[in-house]
Amino acid sequence: MAGALWQGIHREFFREPFAISADLRRTRLLQELKVEHQICDLLLPNDAEPRMSLVVDFSVTEDWVAMDCPPRFPTSAVGLDLLVQSRPSQLPTVWESRLREVRDDLLYIEFPEVIYQKQARRLYRVMPAVDDPRRIELYRTGAPMVLGEILDISEGGTRVRQVGRA
Structure with missing residues (x-):
């Protein structure tokens, strides 16, 4: 036991x-x-x-x-x-x-x-799976598109690293 x-x-x-x-x-x-x-x-x-x-x-x-x-x-x-x-x-x-x-x-x-x-955060964060798309394009009215990479995802949002501008 x-x-x-x-x-x-x-x-x-x-x-x-x-x-x-x-x-x-x-x-x-x-x-x-x-x-x-x-x-x-x-x-x-x-x-x-x-x-x-x-x-x-x-x-x-x-x-x-x-x-x-x-x-x-x-x-x-x-x-x-x-x-x-x-x-x-x-x-x-x-x-x-x-x-x-x-x-x-x-x-x-x-x-x-x-x-x-165990995450210290209130909302658990996960990394994208290996076969999930990681590269994203972020758009905002009146601003140039920004290229990013998803680092992790939680119920409260997504952490993204900027990798360049289009």
């Missing part, structure tokens, strides 16, 4: 609006964690307290993420699911993965299929 902390995180984060399943976005998040040396919390199902770690490396093609092994991490946890929590760009981020092996002071976990990231 999973601990109360584990269950609380699942209730808080693991909902469809917070799901990131696109390979490119998941890879970017992991790259940010790695490059910025962001502290991650690792939580085994029955842990009362998370253990701190760092993303050391990852491979999408080989389906693994290597993380620094915290002191006194139980090697008996191989094969168990664990939760990874972090805050890249100050956005609470969580994913669940399975611990494959402990080798050379590194934990090798499965590359996450879905990462859950």
Whole structure:
């Protein structure tokens, strides 16, 4: 039976609006964690307290993420699911993965299929899908047309970056 902390995180984060399943976005998040040396919390199902770690490396093609092994991490946890929590760009981020092996002071976990990231905004923002059109033309009476690129969309509006004038 999973601990109360584990269950609380699942209730808080693991909902469809917070799901990131696109390979490119998941890879970017992991790259940010790695490059910025962001502290991650690792939580085994029955842990009362998370253990701190760092993303050391990852491979999408080989389906693994290597993380620094915290002191006194139980090697008996191989094969168990664990939760990874972090805050890249100050956005609470969580994913669940399975611990494959402990080798050379590194934990090798499965590359996450879905990462859950909770927006700090009142209205959730999403990036356009890869096959959605991103380039737009903005028109206003009496002004020249402006070319733009959609960065994200929410119920409250769209964030656009100007890329030029026609």
